[in-house]
Amino acid sequence: MFSGSIPALVTPFDRDGGFDERAYRDLIEWQIAEGSTALVPCGTTGEAATLTQDEQFAIVRLCVDQARGRVPVIAGAGSNDTRVAAANLRAAKEAGADAALMVPPYYNRPSQEGIFRHFEALAQHAPLPIVLYNVPARTVTDIQPETLVRIVAAFPRLFVAVKDASGILQRVSQHRAALGNDFCQLSGNDDLALAFNAMGGVGCISVTANVAPRLSADFQQACAAGDAAKALALHDRLFPLHAALFSDASPGPVKYAMTRVRPGFPEGLRLPMTWPGETSRAAVDAALAHAAL
Template identity: 40%
Template structure:
């Protein structure tokens, strides 16, 4: 079971939108040295929605190559088409990744039964462990605890990234699943409380720029050092909030560039660089978190 701070890694790009694999390698090394628990390659923060399939697979495979077994790699493999998600899962099944992160189908708004059948079909298509990903704020569909409980009975569905930010949801899921079902927060702002209340870790945007601090916060929370965890989290709170002043990953890529972690803040269209009006707020949050002087 992977616990603690898992980074939802940005995908660095140049000004033409081409993937910067040299910068990607540096990011992988940065997280290995920082003690990050694992890397999610090409999740939402990695611009899964703007990469074509070839680029998606290249980024995952290069991340595995750069990691060279020193840090576990989870691959985003979700899609709003079940057949596409199955294809990605099969591609990644023997690639060296430890699991797939499988987002609820977006835009087409399936029923709870549709969600169950979608994830069941993916899980049964190959032996790759699957982590469910519920983020209704982006997908327009909310996978309810009862559906999660049904899916948890499928042997290679091993956990969920729950990104509603609703801590009541954690308690509801915990009451319905076995103890070995992994519970990750997908909301940095509530992640500390999520772990204190029985979660196993966070798949984090903030970890892109504050990996050491996120690791320390998660470790303290997992060890029952609640006061210490909350103290560290209070320092990070401005980042948790300001990294979402525009759609993720726009602000965090700008912050990464501001800290010199990647050469440019460029995204692929339709995403654009952080608007001028928000840059001061993000820079101030970096300063409050003691990442900039």
Template identity: 45%
Template sequence: MFTGSMVALVTPMSADGTIDWQALETLIEWQIQQGTDAIVSVGTTGESATLSHDEHKAVIRFSVECVNKRVPVIAGAGANATKEAIDLTFSAYQGGCDATLQVVPYYNKPPQSGLYRHFSQIAQSVPLPLLLYNVPGRTSCDLLPETVVELAKIKNIVGIKEASTYERLEILRQHFPRPSNFSILCGEDGISARAVCSGLIDGVISVTANIAPKQMHDLIDKGLKGDESACLALNQSIATLHEAMFTQTNPMPVKWALQRMGKIDNGIRLPLVELDEEHQSIVEKALQQAKIL
């Protein structure tokens, strides 16, 4: 079962947009030292949409090697074409990943029957644990709880990253009451503390964890252990970070924050660009309030 604070890790790049492998290794080491419970490689925050297939696979393999089994590595391997997702998933399996994260197909807006067949074919094609990833704000397609219930009957579909609403997390927990081997992971940092204290989630796949890994780990850990006051207090200390990380399109703010912290260069792939100046002051203030700068 996947649980705890899992970082949706950025893919560091040099100013010319090439992958900065040394910075990636350094980030992974720092994340593990700070207590992060799993590394999510090449998800949305890792700029999966603008990496080539070869780069995508190479980043995942490199991450697995760097982690060296100290924590799980979950590979972003989703696509809006089922064959492409199977290819990426098989590569992650060969590379030694512990699971894959499979985003709802984007742009083509399949019906629920198509979503069921898409995810079931991936799961049946590659013997690797699969986490569903529902983020309708990006995909324009919503994976409904009823479809999740049917998909969970497939042995190696083991959980979901739900990046929508608190109410959806409530519905999912009703379908998967504890104790359950099906992991419900929050994909929205801003509601993760409330959700974990309410027993709705088993962990979070976090953008904020890129810049505040220990705080996110401790927050989720306290919540899972039932220490609501400590969890909420920790969340209050970084609440402005949650908001600041989405002041513009992810991962523009988090990459700027990591650059400001001296951990990465300013590379990002078009059509995304460096954070606008007016938003830089928002992120700067949030970093200061969280005592990161």
């Protein structure tokens, strides 16, 4: 259902924390023009944790409006409360999203059975397809391969993909062996996307694509075409940027990078996120120079 370079969009805020609609619309236009194949509003990189529910789905609605059907919109909609997650799914559908990106419950730390029951409950009335998002470094909850297979096998038409940010590459093969080549596996780690695709992945929900959408799209196209030499060259060109964008608390570095490649891009973040430190900014500048950006 999804493939290629899919930016986890930053949310532009002014210095007072207000949402900048014009900057967001411009960002979406640039992403589509540069070859991004889908858009993810209000994910982790979009600072969803600091948005009210009304703000979150107003931003999703705006993203859908600006995309105008040219690429799919996958709305960040997860929650650690199953009832809230169900309400978020309905709100994402009402906002016009094509799918929802859903983390397992964070902070609560449910068992694997609890993770399955959470998604089982969501499946009962889910109004749109779900991309499972496994990011244990943030949620402290890891969807083990056996659990993911159990979820997808129980509801194959609903759970259509995984964004895997576990960093455990062997899971690509484990998931593929159990669910087949047609199950959509997307990397959640830019720095591992080359190896992830080589093992059967079909794309990346990307932080770096915010800053380098054309290079990220070209990289994914090279992978899909089996052009290993071109894919490796683009990977090497982007690799320092992948690292630099996590040289301080994300999304601070990527927002700084946006001001470098898109002059006038708003500089705001919402607390507790802060502007990256001097060392991080220097790393971003060096990485942008390495990538010829």
